[in-house]
Amino acid sequence: MRLSILHRTTYTYSQPQTRLMQLLRMTPSSHIGQHVVDWHIDIDRDARLRYRRDGFGNETAMLYVDGPVDTITLTVAGEILTEDTAGIVQAANEPLPPLVYLRATPLTELDEGLASFARDLAPDASPLDRAHALNRGIGERMRFDTGTMDVERAAATAFAAGHGVCQDMAHVFIAGARVLGLPARYVSGHLFRRDGASDQPAAHAWAEAYVDGIGWIGFDPANAICPDDAYVRVAVGLDYREAAPVSGARTGGGMETLDVGVRVALSQIQSQG
Amino acid sequence: MPRSGAYDEIWGASGSREGRPEFKHLADWIRDTDTVEFDRRQAAAEAAFRQLGITFAVYGQEEAGERIIPFDIVPRVFTAPEWEQLSTGLVQRVEAINAFLDDLYGAQRILKDGVVPAELVLANAQFRPLLMGARPPHGIYAHICGIDLVRTGPTDFFVLEDNARTPSGVSYMLENREAMLRLCPELFQTYDVLPVDTYPDRLRETLESVSPRSDHPVCVLLTPGHFNSAFYEHSFLADSMGIELVEAADLEVDDDIVWMRTIDGRVRVDVIYRRIDDDYLDPLFFRPDSMLGVPGLLAAYLAGNVTLVNAPGTGIADDKAIYSYMPDIVRYYSGGEAKLPNVETYRCREPQALQYTLDNLADLVVKLVDGSGGYGMLVGPTASSAEIEAFRAALIAEPHRYIAQPTLALSTVPTLVKDGIAPRHVDFRPFCLTGADGVSIVPGGLTRVALKEGSLVVNSSQGGGTKDSLILAPSRQTIDPDGMHQTLGKMSQTMGRGMKPMQSMGRR
Numbered sequence: 180m181r182l183s184i185l186h187r188t189t190y191t192y193s194q195p196q197t198r199l200m201q202l203l204r205m206t207p208s209s210h211i212g213q214h215v216v217d218w219h220i221d222i223d224r225d226a227r228l229r230y231r232r233d234g235f236g237n238e239t240a241m242l243y244v245d246g247p248v249d250t251i252t253l254t255v256a257g258e259i260l261t262e263d264t265a266g267i268v269q270a271a272n273e274p275l276p277p278l279v280y281l282r283a284t285p286l287t288e289l290d291e292g293l294a295s296f297a298r299d300l301a302p303d304a305s306p307l308d309r310a311h312a313l314n315r316g317i318g319e320r321m322r323f324d325t326g327t328m329d330v331e332r333a334a335a336t337a338f339a340a341g342h343g344v345c346q347d348m349a350h351v352f353i354a355g356a357r358v359l360g361l362p363a364r365y366v367s368g369h370l371f372r373r374d375g376a377s378d379q380p381a382a383h384a385w386a387e388a389y390v391d392g393i394g395w396i397g398f399d400p401a402n403a404i405c406p407d408d409a410y411v412r413v414a415v416g417l418d419y420r421e422a423a424p425v426s427g428a429r430t431g432g433g434m435e436t437l438d439v440g441v442r443v444a445l446s447q448i449q450s451q452g
Numbered sequence: 453m454p455r456s457g458a459y460d461e462i463w464g465a466s467g468s469r470e471g472r473p474e475f476k477h478l479a480d481w482i483r484d485t486d487t488v489e490f491d492r493r494q495a496a497a498e499a500a501f502r503q504l505g506i507t508f509a510v511y512g513q514e515e516a517g518e519r520i521i522p523f524d525i526v527p528r529v530f531t532a533p534e535w536e537q538l539s540t541g542l543v544q545r546v547e548a549i550n551a552f553l554d555d556l557y558g559a560q561r562i563l564k565d566g567v568v569p570a571e572l573v574l575a576n577a578q579f580r581p582l583l584m585g586a587r588p589p590h591g592i593y594a595h596i597c598g599i600d601l602v603r604t605g606p607t608d609f610f611v612l613e614d615n616a617r618t619p620s621g622v623s624y625m626l627e628n629r630e631a632m633l634r635l636c637p638e639l640f641q642t643y644d645v646l647p648v649d650t651y652p653d654r655l656r657e658t659l660e661s662v663s664p665r666s667d668h669p670v671c672v673l674l675t676p677g678h679f680n681s682a683f684y685e686h687s688f689l690a691d692s693m694g695i696e697l698v699e700a701a702d703l704e705v706d707d708d709i710v711w712m713r714t715i716d717g718r719v720r721v722d723v724i725y726r727r728i729d730d731d732y733l734d735p736l737f738f739r740p741d742s743m744l745g746v747p748g749l750l751a752a753y754l755a756g757n758v759t760l761v762n763a764p765g766t767g768i769a770d771d772k773a774i775y776s777y778m779p780d781i782v783r784y785y786s787g788g789e790a791k792l793p794n795v796e797t798y799r800c801r802e803p804q805a806l807q808y809t810l811d812n813l814a815d816l817v818v819k820l821v822d823g824s825g826g827y828g829m830l831v832g833p834t835a836s837s838a839e840i841e842a843f844r845a846a847l848i849a850e851p852h853r854y855i856a857q858p859t860l861a862l863s864t865v866p867t868l869v870k871d872g873i874a875p876r877h878v879d880f881r882p883f884c885l886t887g888a889d890g891v892s893i894v895p896g897g898l899t900r901v902a903l904k905e906g907s908l909v910v911n912s913s914q915g916g917g918t919k920d921s922l923i924l925a926p927s928r929q930t931i932d933p934d935g936m937h938q939t940l941g942k943m944s945q946t947m948g949r950g951m952k953p954m955q956s957m958g959r960r
Contacts, residue, residue, distance in 0.1 A: 234586065
């Protein structure tokens, strides 16, 4: 598929800010099944961007803005060619050995409930089948619910609550896979909705597990499937914190209001062709 | 009593109070000085420390608040050959630590070659994946290492622990020496003691040597603030190096460059000697709830525009789980055997080692892999049976979190206690600096002493004290024995007569 992505984020402040700084992980990289045709970040005011690849292999940008700022809009847009690879990620920029992704992090911490849930699903199956069972099992145990959106909610908390957003389910998958001895990581990215819902309130998130002999494989527990050509990977990390599209710091006090709009559609170029 | 068979560094192994031949005069001084006089001097030193504000807060003890670490008036002394043995071993170890870190954040050859189990490093929280591929100037990560050593015999030294994050205690090395020079000048006239007060200059040279910019680098010391237990040391070191002491609010990052706010405008910063833990350095990249850090600091580091001393991510090299592999790590990078051996260590993650540990708990020291400051530690021979059973349960539940070591007969040094002078167990932390020109070790260090009789735990949080550590100059260790004898017997009255020329005091 040729996907056209527009990701717009607007911050509005209750009082002018003297300085803004943001770490952006919003630029996808090319690998097998995902080719970045065109990509750019636009800021609606004077700003300086410093680009760099981080230790996880993510393409990042540091954004520096001088005040006074009462609102700022980041527009990230581009076109991506995708192919279905059955969730298998190959030839991506991988500076780190998979074993890094076995450690627990604050957002992927376990409790006994989540650990035994992961262990008891298809206990005698192969690692690959156990990962699939976990992916399906989470969807059966957890209800998708945007009502409790907390980016700092730990996996065990979300699992015990029995509902959450895609990010929570990704964290639950990651924590569960690591219990099974499978390195697992968080992926932030975009999803083309075949049901026609091209306008979305947020970017998507899922997980990847590393299976010996195959490599990194994507799992989207919120949809109980492996990613196909409707998915665009943007950033990876041990958990949300390292793969979040934006981490920011600001000087100036007051409140911040965030408005996010994502549009993922088939490219006009493809439609016309 | 000290543990049976403990080697006394002044008195020797015999238990007599004659002293090792090379320290005879020191032993005489200890014997001939009135305890009341020792008490007076020690009280004077502690009063001075209190006045300076060399205090520390004991975590977890509400009522303790700020107190000074007890100072002991009887110094510890190393001969020139002993120091030579130690320093060559330390240089080798510190070079290996830096080579290890450079490898881990680069090619990871040592993991691919199977010398250290990859999972032990990669799944360890102290290894920072974000920093993969970020190489600081000259490939130096641990610019300041405090290596904790113990001794069990005349030439038997062992590394107990490496400290490659933000080792503290160097201010005690310097202040203890100040106090000793003032209160026991006769010792420095008797013995040719190498100076330690070059440390701040050497540290500053080290900082400047690793600057990303060569012209007049600006170095600062970043402290978490005055409520930190080591704040005195932070302000003392900044002061004696002649660099700015800053808190996070004094720094800002713009365009991947670190700036210091001053009344004359902002000044570009090249090197930050930071005394803030990795986790709190930068809320944008590490803990988002950190109030102590500087947002964007890691971006400046990754861009190569600022050097952090020590570099972030060094904690993997001094992790207790890695410690037991240090002899292999030293061999791997230096091509030779470790000149300073490790203490024999049982990795409880390995089933056989766990079984051995469980069978011998009463004789072993058991430590949490991720513990520090003497917390989370079992000293079998002095533990109650309830404590041993509690550790047994913990070991069975989470064996991978523990290592065990034999209880060493740590060396003792005569120490002023309630009933006079008695042997007490000690350890030693020298401070090793690594800059563009290699490793440099100031001849001295921090001697910690377990003041409780028989205790092997020297940590200040557990009631330990400190001593000055004298390193004798090579050759000419003593001056005219007759003149010295006079002085030693009569203290300050005879000071200066027939003694060393004054310029040797200029070493202060």
